Amino acid sequence: MLGLSIKNVSKVWNPEGPEPVPAVSDLSLEVALGEFVVLLGPSGCGKSSLLYIVAGLEEATNGSVSFDALEITEPSPERSLIFQEAALFPWLSVRDNITFGLKINGVPPVKRDKRADDLLRQVGLVGAGDRRPHELSGGMRQRAALARALAMEPKVLLMDEPFAALDIQTRSRMQDHLLNIWKDSGASVLLVTHSIDEALSLADRIVVFTSRPGRIKAEILIDEPRPRDLHSPEMIQLARRCDELLAEEVDKAFKEQELL
Numbered sequence: 001m002l003g004l005s006i007k008n009v010s011k012v013w014n015p016e017g018p019e020p021v022p023a024v025s026d027l028s029l030e031v032a033l034g035e036f037v038v039l040l041g042p043s044g045c046g047k048s049s050l051l052y053i054v055a056g057l058e059e060a061t062n063g064s065v066s067f068d069a070l071e072i073t074e075p076s077p078e079r080s081l082i083f084q085e086a087a088l089f090p091w092l093s094v095r096d097n098i099t100f101g102l103k104i105n106g107v108p109p110v111k112r113d114k115r116a117d118d119l120l121r122q123v124g125l126v127g128a129g130d131r132r133p134h135e136l137s138g139g140m141r142q143r144a145a146l147a148r149a150l151a152m153e154p155k156v157l158l159m160d161e162p163f164a165a166l167d168i169q170t171r172s173r174m175q176d177h178l179l180n181i182w183k184d185s186g187a188s189v190l191l192v193t194h195s196i197d198e199a200l201s202l203a204d205r206i207v208v209f210t211s212r213p214g215r216i217k218a219e220i221l222i223d224e225p226r227p228r229d230l231h232s233p234e235m236i237q238l239a240r241r242c243d244e245l246l247a248e249e250v251d252k253a254f255k256e257q258e259l260l
Contacts, residue, residue, distance in 0.1 A: 002068050004031035004054065004156055004188055009063035010213075011049050022213035023049040026063070029207060029216065033155075036182060036189045038199040040246065041209025041217075042253040047192040050214070051158045054190065055081045067156060077101065080149035081158040084165060086141035088133040088148070095120070095129035098147045105152075119147040122181055139170035143177060150185065157182070159191040163198070175201055179226060196242045200235055201228055208245045211252040218245050 006029040013021040024046035031037050039047045052058040054065055056075040065072045067079070088097045096103075098119055099112040107115075120126050123143040133141055142162060149157060163171045179202065182189055193199055199206045206220040220238065222228075228235055 003033045003035070004029075004190070005066045005069075006030070006050070006054070007064050007066075009050070009053060009060045009065060011046065011053060011058070012061045013049075015061060025213035025215055027215055028063075031156075031188050031190060033188055034186050036202060036204045037191070038203035038206050039190065039192045039209060040194070040196065040199045040206050040242065041214060042211050042246065042250045043194070044253060045209045045212050045249070046214030047209055048160050051081065051160050051190065051192060054156070055079055055158050057081070077105070077152040078154050079156040079158060080152060080154040082142075082145055082149050082160065082162045084161040086133065086138075086145040088141060088144055090133050093130050093132060094125065094136070094144045097133070097144060098129075098151050100148065101152050115151055116147075119150055122150070122184075123147045123177060137170075138166055139174055142166065142174060146178065146181065150181065153185075155187055157185075157187045157189045159189065161192055161194070164194070171198070176227070178202070196239055196246070197230055199242065200230060200238055201226075206242065208242065209249070211249045217249065 006027060009027045010025050011023040013023055027050065039050070041047055049058065053060050054072065056072050056079065089100065092100065095116045098116050102112045102115060116129060120129050123146055125140060125143055125147065128136065128140065133144065136144065163174045166174060175198065191202065200222065203222055206222065207216055208218045208220070209215065210217045220241065222238065224234060230239070
């Protein structure tokens with residue numbers, strides 16, 4: 001199968017230390033080309049750790065990760081990672097932030113400018129290209145970060161709670177932006193969130209994690225057309241199912257913390 005393949009992956013942080021921390025355990029997951037998958041689970045269950053392994057920023061303790069049948073061993077432009085904070089270079093303009101990777105790869109200035117113009121239009125930042133990150137709102141900075149990730153035309157977009165710090169209205173608009181851009185890009189998306197509503201709004205498939213060490217507890221397919229009415233009977237039923245699956249794992253995570 002082409003696409004992203006995660007096979008029997010385990011990750012232990014500080015394995016040689018006095019208190020090794022198991023993050024994920026024997027986890028397997030397939031993500032098809034162009035599929036939008038959301039990882040939902042309690043804090044500390046290894047969702048972000050899995051993203052870093054897929055990005056090539058961390059090595060799995062056991063197991064393997066591949067994309068299009070090629071094992072992932074290091075970072076690559078075909079896999080872009082977006083964090084909760086936009087992490088833009090404060091000394092660069094929005095335009096220069098967006099085209100930073102292209103410049104490093106030797107893309108000529110004319111092509112960089114054309115790509116930047118297209119992306120600024122896509123993410124709704126026309127006219128903001130010459131501004132610095134501190135001159136932008138939180139939502140605008142995240143749109144700039146999304147544009148920077150898309151500049152490299154990745155085949156896999158990895159997102160670690162990218163909208164968690166935004167207010168409800170801005171978050172909803174950013175979700176709409178993301179869906180529109182994702183449809184045009186054809187990229188596979190693996191997005192981490194703690195929000196059931198966000199998962200239901202975005203995902204083709206929701207993967208619910210257990211408490212630490214993270215394993216897959218359930219997978220929920222969503223075939224409702226977008227944009228989705230979260231107040232419809234079908235979506236309310238799915239939300240209840242997610243809530244029930246998640247509540248048990250959150251309770252386990254809290255009990256574990258109480259024992260420490």
